[in-house]
Amino acid sequence: MSCRGSLGGILQRDEDFCLRNPTVIRVSPPYLSTLQLGCKEDAGRVLASCNWEEEQGQGVAASLRMAEEDAVLSTDPECSRAPPAETPTVKELEELLNTGRPSCNHVDEVWPNLFLGDLVTAHNRFGLWKMGFSHILNAAHGMVFCKGSHGFYGPTIEYYGVPAYDLPDFDLSPYFYPAAEFIHKALSIQGAKILVHCAVGISRSSTLVLAYLMIYHHLPLIEAIEAVKKHRWIFPNRGFQKQLRNLDMQLRQH
Structure with missing residues (x-):
């Protein structure tokens, strides 16, 4: 799959902020379902900009790249090279987040x-079962468009919900350690797979994944972002970036 145009900065706002004017975006096969987002303007800029046409051979190439990168991670999972000397500024973070091709x-x-x-x-x-997921961390728990709950998934999937809003003034930091612990325990189980998601999978959920990599794999913030951006375009809102900076500074003191 590919995406045309830059999405930089459009997710500085809440994914839920425009829920006063909900719209339903139809998603092409093989995902024969609907995605309800906040408003037509934001949803259109995120999803309508995508080129949903299949590109022959791209899936195979992506799988090979992933296998190569996983091999590197297996030999050096904590990226033991020397960390950056200082915690990056918000401006430096935004410049890094704006690099690469949006996914x-x-x-x-x-x-x-x-x-x-x-x-x-x-x-x-059905798709979750087919992919073999055993754990789900929902960073949009309780939102009106989100079905996720223990009852929705049943006993076959371990569920953890974080009732976060994608607003710059929402404090996500109290969930950093509990969410990181949930991810860590899931990945400690042989054969387990965990999905971390929010509405679009770019701001709230990515922030929790970055916190996990920083806490349990001792990656500096810059390296955590680079590790994730190899596989997916992410853009935590500015408030979350500041909270991740604070976490980075705290972890450097230990």
């Missing part, structure tokens, strides 16, 4: 057995 995949494996995705993936219970 419009519904779900991507960003770390071995750790996947970042959107509501289309999270609401497709």
Whole structure:
């Protein structure tokens, strides 16, 4: 899958902010379901910009790249090279986040057995079963458009919900350690796979994945972002970036 045009900066706002004017975006096969987002303007800029046509051979090439990168991670999972000397500024973070080609995949494996995705993936219970997911972390728990809950998934999937809003003034940091622990425990189980998602899989969920990599794999913030961006385009809102900077500074003191 590919995406045309730059999405930089459009997710500085809440994915839920425009829910006063809901719209339903139809998603092409093989995802025969609907994705309800905040407003037509934001949803259109995220999903309508995507080129949903299949490109022959691209899936095979992506799989090969992923296998090569996983092999590197397996030999050096904590990226033991020397960390950056200082915590980056918000401006430096935004410049880094704006690099690379935006991805419009519904779900991507960003770390071995750790996947970042959107509501289309999270609401497709048959697809989750087919992909072998055993754990789900929902960073949009309780939102009006989100079905995720213990009851929705049943006993075959371990569920953890974080009731976060994608607003710059929402404090996501109290969930950094509990969410990271949930991810860590899931990945400690042989054969387990975990999906971390929010509405679009770009801001809230990516922030929690970055926090996990920083806490449990001791990656500096810059390296955590680079590790995830190899597989998926992400853009935590500015408030979340500041909270990740604070976490980076705290972890450097230990």
